[in-house]
Amino acid sequence: DSGVTQTPKHLITATGQRVTLRCSPRSGDLSVYWYQQSLDQGLQFLIQYYNGEERAKGNILERFSAQQFPDLHSELNLSSLELGDSALYFCASSLSAGSQPQHFGDGTRLSIL
């Protein structure tokens, strides 16, 4: 058990809808990362927060947004969903923003119908 909790585990919705994925980091970790994993794109880094502040941005679409709250949990918001957004979304956390390894949750599987 990594200590990172992601909810929900599965999400099925339709095109054009909006969803929110939630992540509770491992106790004591200040940094949260979001990744998208799909068969054709592999594991893509989306965005990182450190202690509530955005630290780094990757290949995150404008339709997607995230935030980290004062209690350090994070949410990833996906809007105007398209079929191509179907993927596994992972949250990871680490103690700091530097060389510490990331600890991954088990992901949220998003299916767009």
Next chain:
Amino acid sequence: AQSVAQPEDQVNVAEGNPLTVKCTYSVSGNPYLFWYVQYPNRGLQFLLKYITGDNLVKGSYGFEAEFNKSQTSFHLKKPSALVSDSALYFCAVRDMGNYGQNFVFGPGTRLSVLP
């Protein structure tokens, strides 16, 4: 820009034989290097990392990796493979001096250990 290559999509090895999963990287500065393993329907699990120091790094479950700066490689090894090692393995790199960049993961190598 930083990048990671895992030249083999699939590696097959017999149980009890040594295994190697290859990784090469490209960064402008000095690298932080990591290996992760992913089992079906699970998140990635950290195996080991190289930050600085000894080029041979030992990690979880008997895995080790060798950092080779001249070849920009960080190959994952295990002396004797187990069937339970069958999984998807990811190499990741981060440029040590550039906090605006983040971890870049390789495409993954599927390891199959045959009984």
